[in-house]
Amino acid sequence: xxxxxxxxxxxxxxxxxxxxxxxxxxxxxxxxxxxxxxxxxxxxxxxxxxxxxxxxxxxxxxxxxxxxxxxxxxxxxxxxxxxxxxxxxxxxxxxxxxxxxxxxxxxxxxxxx
Amino acid sequence: xxxxxxxxxxxxxxxxxxxxxxxxxxxxxxxxxxxxxxxxxxxxxxxxxxxxxxxxxxxxxxxxxxxxxxxxxxxxxxxxxxxxxxxxxxxxxxxxxxxxxxxxxxxxxxxxxx
Numbered sequence: 001x002x003x004x005x006x007x008x009x010x011x012x013x014x015x016x017x018x019x020x021x022x023x024x025x026x027x028x029x030x031x032x033x034x035x036x037x038x039x040x041x042x043x044x045x046x047x048x049x050x051x052x053x054x055x056x057x058x059x060x061x062x063x064x065x066x067x068x069x070x071x072x073x074x075x076x077x078x079x080x081x082x083x084x085x086x087x088x089x090x091x092x093x094x095x096x097x098x099x100x101x102x103x104x105x106x107x108x109x110x111x112x113x
Numbered sequence: 114x115x116x117x118x119x120x121x122x123x124x125x126x127x128x129x130x131x132x133x134x135x136x137x138x139x140x141x142x143x144x145x146x147x148x149x150x151x152x153x154x155x156x157x158x159x160x161x162x163x164x165x166x167x168x169x170x171x172x173x174x175x176x177x178x179x180x181x182x183x184x185x186x187x188x189x190x191x192x193x194x195x196x197x198x199x200x201x202x203x204x205x206x207x208x209x210x211x212x213x214x215x216x217x218x219x220x221x222x223x224x225x226x227x
Contacts, residue, residue, distance in 0.1 A: 004156070031213055043157070043202060043217040055212040090156050094213045100145040100206035102213060104156030 002027065004105035006091050012111045018079040021108045025072050025093030031055075032074040033102060034066060037088040046089075049074055050096055078110075086112045116140050117205050119218025126193055127226050134188045134221045136203035141184070143205035147215070148177065148188050151200045160201070161188075193225045 005024040013019050025032050033056075034046040045058040049068035066076040072093075078085055088109050092102035119136045126132045136146075145164055149157035163170045163177045163186065170177045174191040190197055203218040 033213055033215075035217075042219045043215075045214050045216070048212050048214055050212065056214040058214075092156070092213075098206070098213060100147050100162065100204070100213060100215060101159055102157075102215065104149075104158065106154065106156050 004091055004093050004103055006105035006108050008108060010109045012113060013081050014113050015081055015083060017081050018077060019081060019110060020075055020077045021089055023074045023091030023105060026103055029093035030072055030096035031094040032068055032072060033092045034076050035090045035092065037090055081112045083112050086110060116216050117203060117218040119203050119221060121221060122219065123222040125224045125226065128194060130193050132190050132193055132223055134201055135185065136218050137185045138205050142207045145206040146186050147204050149202045149204060151202065157202060195225050195227050198223055198225050
């Protein structure tokens with residue numbers, strides 16, 4: 001069974017640009033969550049989608065957005081990039097029940113110059 | 114507001130030692146406490162988890178101890194091996210059936226020396 005796939009793995013952007021990250025969950029998983037990981041702030045929850053609906057949202061500005069498609073694949077978008085947005089963005093999928101058992105991808109490492 | 118506090122930030126032990134990582138939480142609405150292990154360049158992977166109605170859970174060389182009254186829980190790694198060198202995160206989930214939103218501790222970087 002394939003794991004969670006995230007693309008792209010690495011990307012470099014400049015301030016003010018926008019970026020879209022993609023996540024394909026494990027087959028059959030209906031919940032997709034996004035986390036930001038930085039050395040200073042650790043792992044911080046961005047948002048969770050279940051059946052194309054945002055179920056939870058973390059404490060991030062509106063520049064961070066996401067969506068989920070009918071096949072459970074998800075994308076997150078960050079607009080008007082800031083230097084502080086440089087981070088590893090992790091996607092995690094779950095069967096959809098409230099289990100806390102998340103399966104993480106290897107992440108997309110974003111560098112903002 | 115850091116709802117899950119983890120210590121120490123880093124830990125070095127000799128092979129065969131028993132590293133202990135501690136976490137404390139504030140919100141009594143949390144009712145599921147998983148531990149994740151992360152190797153460099155990889156995403157976190159679920160290691161072991163516990164609910165507050167259980168005081169201890171063992172899976173292989175990994176043991177979670179849970180103290181509900183103190184709102185603390187810890188991870189013990191028995192007979193630690195160099196391959197256990199990784200960053201460990203404790204986490205907590207609220208039991209309001211609102212989803213899989215985990216609150217993570219700050220992480221502990223473990224090095225097991227051969």
